[in-house]
Amino acid sequence: MDPATATLDASRGHRRLRPGMRALLTAFAVLTALATGALFVLAENTSETFAWTIQPPLTAAFIGAGYAAGFVLVVLSLREPLWAHSRVPVLTILVFVVLTLVATLLHVDRMHFDDDFGGLGALARGAAWFWLAVYVVVPVAMAVLLVVQERAPGADPAPRHPVPGLLRTALALESALLLVAGALIYVRPATAESVWPWEMAPFTARVVAAWLLAFGLATALAAVAGDLRRLRTAAIAYTVFGALVLAAVARFPDTLDWDAPAAWVFVALAAGVVLTGAVGWRLAPSDPAPSDPATTRSGLGRG
Numbered sequence: 001m002d003p004a005t006a007t008l009d010a011s012r013g014h015r016r017l018r019p020g021m022r023a024l025l026t027a028f029a030v031l032t033a034l035a036t037g038a039l040f041v042l043a044e045n046t047s048e049t050f051a052w053t054i055q056p057p058l059t060a061a062f063i064g065a066g067y068a069a070g071f072v073l074v075v076l077s078l079r080e081p082l083w084a085h086s087r088v089p090v091l092t093i094l095v096f097v098v099l100t101l102v103a104t105l106l107h108v109d110r111m112h113f114d115d116d117f118g119g120l121g122a123l124a125r126g127a128a129w130f131w132l133a134v135y136v137v138v139p140v141a142m143a144v145l146l147v148v149q150e151r152a153p154g155a156d157p158a159p160r161h162p163v164p165g166l167l168r169t170a171l172a173l174e175s176a177l178l179l180v181a182g183a184l185i186y187v188r189p190a191t192a193e194s195v196w197p198w199e200m201a202p203f204t205a206r207v208v209a210a211w212l213l214a215f216g217l218a219t220a221l222a223a224v225a226g227d228l229r230r231l232r233t234a235a236i237a238y239t240v241f242g243a244l245v246l247a248a249v250a251r252f253p254d255t256l257d258w259d260a261p262a263a264w265v266f267v268a269l270a271a272g273v274v275l276t277g278a279v280g281w282r283l284a285p286s287d288p289a290p291s292d293p294a295t296t297r298s299g300l301g302r303g
Contacts, residue, residue, distance in 0.1 A: 015154030040064025051131035065244035066211035107203035182212030235280035242273030
């Protein structure tokens, strides 16, 4: 970060990203990078290298795409000095880790623990214990640090770059689709048979749904109360997510039933995610706002 920018932010009284939140995001960047490698890159080897076996490989690659987008979210958030520019990414991550913790506890019997999967190697068993530890610690730590961050002295900079109406409408539509599909699958994984273009086991279906709900929340915040500058980080990650999902489909095309409408709806939605994310990314300014003493107090409900 430019020292001159830091001095200017301090003089305006803008709320900065606190050291505790910065440390947690750094740790999450490492974890998401590891998960991206284990799931997106090694999608066909989860029985040997991951916390539980994920079939078909396209499901692992889809979840890995979410982790890759999460990696982009946290790395870019660490480059942002102001909390207002990192709030949406942090809320997106928090929703995902809480929902994934619940899914893990509901399906803990599917994980590669010693008693049930004694024939597996040490890597798979170790990954199961590591996953459980991470998803117990991270949600609690993030919730605590989020409260501390919101109570930190200072204010958010005044919004200067409203989301254009057409982009806002597209984001609202995508948010509705992601939230509805995510909620249906998470609450009742068997629903995936009718709303998802390939079969998924209940555990992985709920983790997939966790990513849908997390990104659905992010797009809802962008559509309802967004400022382009504050949403730049989320827009870049959103673009990465959609692009990697399409890449995963291209890698495992036979997994989808192309005679079913759900497959084409899925591909169209992924392409829409890439398009809207790229447009938001392109429109969002990357430079600090010009000097202006006006600030707006903002809580969790502001984007």
